[in-house]
Amino acid sequence: MxxxxxxxxxxxxxxxxSWKGIHDPETFRQGITVSTITxxxxxxxVSVRVRVKNTGAGHYLPTTPTPAAWVSITLVDKRxxxxxxxxxxKRIGRHIAYKKGWQExxxxxxxxxxxxxxxxxxxxxxxxxxxxxxxxxxxxxxxYYERFYRRLLRNKSLPAxxxxxxxxxxxxxxxxxxxxxxxxxxxx
Ligand code: HEC
Numbered sequence: 001m002x003x004x005x006x007x008x009x010x011x012x013x014x015x016x017x018s019w020k021g022i023h024d025p026e027t028f029r030q031g032i033t034v035s036t037i038t039x040x041x042x043x044x045x046v047s048v049r050v051r052v053k054n055t056g057a058g059h060y061l062p063t064t065p066t067p068a069a070w071v072s073i074t075l076v077d078k079r080x081x082x083x084x085x086x087x088x089x090k091r092i093g094r095h096i097a098y099k100k101g102w103q104e105x106x107x108x109x110x111x112x113x114x115x116x117x118x119x120x121x122x123x124x125x126x127x128x129x130x131x132x133x134x135x136x137x138x139x140x141x142x143x144y145y146e147r148f149y150r151r152l153l154r155n156k157s158l159p160a161x162x163x164x165x166x167x168x169x170x171x172x173x174x175x176x177x178x179x180x181x182x183x184x185x186x187x188x
Pocket of ligand 1: 005006007008009011020021022023028030056057058059060062063064
């Protein structure tokens with residue numbers, strides 16, 4: 001680690017072996033800094049650029065291929081209602097799948113000190129009514145397992161007890177999802 005920080009500083013505070021990681025919203029939140037710029041152009045175009053910087057993890061974020069995080073932008077009106085069609089999102093993580101061997105679909109993990117960007121622009125329709133951009137970071141710590149259990153459950157000849165265990169495991173992966181942060185940014 002360039003800054004001389006050891007793994008233990010973050011993962012074993014006070015020498016305890018709690019080893020908190022991606023399942024802990026507070027740990028994840030400490031890893032990122034989100035900054036947003038908005039603009040209103042001629043012809044009613046609204047543009048939003050979000051940068052998610054890895055300021056707090058001593059390695060790629062998220063580091064392993066099992067979780068996925070999503071950064072999303074939704075334009076909302078003054079009542080907070082979403083503007084139809086004015087939504088975009090980007091997956092953050094190492095997206096792998098098993099199809100005749102391991103395939104890497106995409107790797108959008110953020111190296112330490114670097115950032116990932118999501119930039120979108122909309123116009124027409126109710127976009128003129130947009131007052132704020134809702135920027136959310138959502139985390140699915142067990143995203144890979146979720147897809148894996150769903151695939152296994154598609155097999156209709158599974159014994160009932162195995163299917164029940166898989167459904168329980170699937171529920172646990174879904175319960176682990178959380179919204180790490182939501183911000184309403186005024187459009188200027
Ligand atoms: C500056 C703080 C920091 C340092 C130093 C750091 N980490 Fe992390 N680590 C994080 C954060 C924040 C997360 C949660 C986000 C993620 O999964 O990347 C994390 C997650 C992880 C995970 C995933 C755990 C899980 O829940 O799936 C592993 C494995 C990991 N770190 C290993 C290491 C190792 C090994 C080192 C030392 C070489 C290290 N980390 C150093 C902050 C740090």
